[in-house]
Amino acid sequence: MELKMESGKLLEKPEDINPELTRNFVDFIREKSESGPYRVEVKIGNKVIPVDVFPTVFPPSSDYSVSSKSVFETFGNLEGLEVADIGSGSGIGSIVASMAGVNHVDAADINQQAVDCSRHNIEINSLQDKVDVFYSDLFQNFPQKKYHLVIANLPIVNFDAGDHPINNALYDKGFEIHKRLFVEAKNFLAEDGQITFTHANLQSAKTANPDYDFQALEKLIDECDYEIAERVEKDDLDCKWINYKIKLRK
Ligand SMILES: C[S@@+](CC[C@H](N)C(=O)[O-])C[C@H]1O[C@@H](n2cnc3c(N)ncnc32)[C@H](O)[C@@H]1O
Structure with missing residues (x-):
């Protein structure tokens, strides 16, 4: 695949992709998803949030759950906001957002077990009036x-998927899900509303163009008429993770 940047510079898909990083990430999440329900405790400041993880649901806290954390640790103060949590999984994003002062969260997932899991965790954290x-x-x-904020910690592995129940939490081949998200969100974003999500260079970290x-x-973000409002980087699991906040370009 050949991509053209605004600068006119050609963006070549690296040929030396080493699937090891992706494989470790996918294998770990697959293995975890076959167990459960099991309880994890997510620590935020001096708060400890109990979360039960149902089978086939993405764990909100593990060595490989970097994206969940990257998204919620950049929320900031959400006082009075209307929030959507797309791909809510265990419900961790909705729970942390509620604790950050939102007015209300609408949370949804395409995996019915994740819907049940989010609802259960909202209940055990007594947040039914918020979410x-x-x-x-x-x-x-x-x-x-x-919505003032759309939380979208969706799949980030841009690879061919084998067949496995956890795949809908992992694979977004060719950014198809993100593309649909960016287009659909236009009808649901308030003035200056933002979408927040995390991406990692799982595929390209070890190549000539990391x-x-x-x-x-970012090319897709631009093509869908958004601009980047915030970009927070960190290194983990031998690759880079960036949490984005994007908003519609005026
Ligand atoms: C990486 S997991 C993240 C779960 C949770 N938000 C978190 O931060 O831990 C991605 C979630 O997106 C859901 N998902 C994937 N495609 C979706 C779609 N088209 N619509 C709604 N949810 C989707 C998956 O089922 C999965 O629960």
Whole structure:
């Protein structure tokens, strides 16, 4: 695949992709998803949040759950905001957002076990008055309202998927899910509303162009008429993780 940057510079997909990083990540999450339900405790400041992880649901806290943490640790103060949590998994994003002061969260997932798991965790953390949980493919079943923040810790592995129940939490071949998200979100974002999500260079970290994964995603962000409002980087699991906040370009 050949991508053209605005600068006119050609962005070549590296040929020396070493699948090891991706494989370790995928193998670990697959193995975890076959166990459960099991309880984890997510620590935020001096708070400890109990979360039960159902089978086939992405763990919110593990050596490989870097994206979940990267997303919620950059929330900041969400006082009074209307929030959507797309691909809520265990519900961790909705729970942390509620604790950061939101007015309300609508949370949804395409995996019914993740819907059940989110709802259960909202209940054990006594947040039913703050969060509604339902089944939805991206925004399909969302009420027609405007959100100040869309949390979207969706799949980030840009690879061919084998067959496994956890795959819908992992694979986004060719950024198809992110592309649909960016397009659909236009009808649900409030003025200056933002989408927050994390990406990693799992595929390109060990290649001649380590930033290829981010360049490809940022090209899509630009093509879908968004601009980057915030970019927070960190290194973990031998690769780079970037949490993005994006908003519609005016
Ligand atoms: C990487 S997991 C993250 C779960 C949780 N948000 C977290 O931060 O731990 C991605 C989640 O997105 C869900 N998902 C994938 N495609 C989706 C879609 N089209 N619509 C809604 N949810 C989707 C998966 O089922 C999975 O629960």
